[in-house]
Amino acid sequence: MVLIVIGMLSHIQLDPQSETPLYRQLFDLIRDQIESGTLARGERLPPTRELAVQLGLNRTTVSAAYERLETDRLIQGHVGRGSFVRGPEPRIALAWEQVLAEDEGLRLAGAAPEAAISFATSRPSERLFPLDDFRLTCAEVLASSRAAQILQLGSPAGYAPLREHLAEGARSEGAARAGDDVVVTSGCQQGLDLLQRVLVRPGDTVIVEDPVYPGLRTLFQHSGAHLAGIPVGPSGIDIDALERAMAAHPPRLVVVTPNFQNPTGATMPLDSRLALLRLARQARAVLAENDIYGGLRYAGERVPTIKELDDTGDTVLLRSFSKIAFPGLRVGWVVAPHPLAARLAEAKQWTDLHTDQLSQAILLRFAESGRLAAHHARIVAAGAERLHAVLEACERRLPAGSRFSRPQGGMNLWVRLPEPLDAGELLGRAQREGVSYLPGRFFAVSRHEPGGLRLSFAGLEPAEIRKGVAVLGEVFADEMDRVRRTGRPGPAPAMV
């Protein structure tokens, strides 16, 4: 048998010029013979040395082919006896469902599919992007003497000239003190993630607003923290409920969005901010202030940030260019007391080394050139128009009994449909009419409001907003009519 095998194999021409390595050509050939049955189970392959001579190959090439055959369980080697054909066998692949199963239930719910008019994403309108200004900014950055340095490995804490710019800005508005440092992050989301990594241990209590942005909730759920959601009303987080929750479970970390909270759009008044500061201080909890929407005030008077109000300087302030400039460029920053900032920068290093330097340099130039301020003014004007459109449309179009928040800025408005409407169940119908939104379950922490839904209005034109809310109003009113007529909600669509 051995001679037959050698004879068969020696008839085959291997091609040294091929892109396929020789060992692989030999492996393929023997595998084909095994899989076709030409080489039967139990047959012995020639010794590697012998076959190498026969085929004019290096012995290591033959060994590699045999090794591979063995890896694939096509042959089996026995010391001192040679290699024997085992025959084809199913390949042993990992059962990924088992490997990954533990995480079930913690997944971030998938976003709603895009509809013609989508209220589902909290983002600016790309139609407002000042592309010419952006091109000019890019060209200036790359024409500068720093271009090569920008493309080179950077610092975990951020591109130094941008950090200085941001620190100076924070100092001039009273939001940074002498003991504070700036750490640049890949957006606000990473700022929160780094805080979680540095501060939160499994079992720690973390207090967040309820409802809250799903990325924040999911992040802290993954950290193993005990997540306590405190209701958010028209004046932001409920201070009395917060005080009770903090007494019951002293938190390690409290995360709030005092300006134009996502999803409710609520803004905390000054007295709530001061009360929150006092509570956090008493509990020795770290207070993180997510101010990602703070630059987008369309009406009413500015309220000082908690960071400004905090004479200890301990409050951690998170900001980003995402909402006021370009979300596709992932640049945010954290203003924090030096010991914490140093630890955040360390965590940043083993998370992803540092934030993209080109985008940091471009956004710095965009800001220093005055183009950011000009763009900012335009998007605030556009935001005011959109906010007006969505509030007016909600007033006119939503069915009687609906309630909705009256944000003074930001990108989001929160609707509560009258009972027994379920915003999650009605989403499918709205999508079939070409309009989408995110229902309350995406944002629920400790309690779920079936009637709740978020309308993200900033990315849409006023006319789209009016049309979209009109469609939603009809879908919701139609369901209310049905409930009144039949005494129960219509059949829920299949979950898909």
Next chain:
Amino acid sequence: MVLIVIGMLSHIQLDPQSETPLYRQLFDLIRDQIESGTLARGERLPPTRELAVQLGLNRTTVSAAYERLETDRLIQGHVGRGSFVRGPEPRIALAWEQVLAEDEGLRLAGAAPEAAISFATSRPSERLFPLDDFRLTCAEVLASSRAAQILQLGSPAGYAPLREHLAEGARSEGAARAGDDVVVTSGCQQGLDLLQRVLVRPGDTVIVEDPVYPGLRTLFQHSGAHLAGIPVGPSGIDIDALERAMAAHPPRLVVVTPNFQNPTGATMPLDSRLALLRLARQARAVLAENDIYGGLRYAGERVPTIKELDDTGDTVLLRSFSKIAFPGLRVGWVVAPHPLAARLAEAKQWTDLHTDQLSQAILLRFAESGRLAAHHARIVAAGAERLHAVLEACERRLPAGSRFSRPQGGMNLWVRLPEPLDAGELLGRAQREGVSYLPGRFFAVSRHEPGGLRLSFAGLEPAEIRKGVAVLGEVFADEMDRVRRTGRPGPAPAMV
């Protein structure tokens, strides 16, 4: 006393035109009087309503000032009795050392300070960056019809056209199969971090090479994993030691860098790769192949990636543009079976939403235009020259008894100084002579070689390499002489 207080306060002019809010002006003023002792401990402040009338202010402004005074513990309110001066008290700031203390010992060791000639960082030379090509690429991307979309919020899995490009590249070299997906990450480091987040739970065993890149070690230490380091020899990870370790502690994850490992520069031959694949398969462990240096081969024949050799497709392949193009742009990618890729993209979303889209689009255009291939050819040629320079200099200049690896590519070479030299203790002297490197302790997982040090040569000119190694050779030889004369090492410098 009350009248006096009202009288004093009413003398003060508040300035409605000031950038400082009125409440804050009032707060500052009362605080000054308390801190100066003009208002003494125990004095009662006028009721807010009364003072508001007196000063012509809105009552909420006065309330806010009082609230703030109370937060700062300068006054204390008693229901029905009014607010009383408490007097100044030390502000209660967080003891950040305590808040952060738990993490001690897990910090990533700080990098060595930069010297005139630094072998300390594994990065390309910025003098080789093709800035004109880069500017042109940027301009083309921003002139395209996709510019606004690129600046808009993107997908957690990556910019779709780049993912397609990378998937096609991986398929054409046999490294991606039908069941594989590409997830774009913020560099390889984030690819490893996402794997850790999705796969590793505290107590899991993770097997890595020893010595290994400190970012990888620190990342898995933070995950709470049991980290097992397997010695790396001239042929990469020691397969026999690996087999024993896997039998002792079945690992959840095995991470290897088969090409030009950091820090040793070692490359695993084909048979080791096949053996590793077999071991991982038997143990049902996830095998992650970090191929960040794979594109930088200067000599010898290409060895197939483990991913190519793996017919099950289960191997996870990590790559990046950082070493072959621009480290300042944080774009890497993972090729993984679909179920794992989906989970990585989910984790990416709550980590930092998505990778910077401008850099993704620029690198795609850089690749598709052929400019990446041209740059790649230049840096491989330059790398070959630098590798030759460092090997020759080590041969000629290092003291007798030194050993060093002979990489065929990459950016790093590993030196083992003869006993009893300690590379960590000698670093200070080398730095005073203007040359730096990273000593072995930065890379040690399970065992520390005091004589080990990494020379990262890719960022330096050949002349700098020759000069730097000559200086190191003198420092090391000088210490050997001293040891021979005195029978013991010179005094260790103070740890600073």
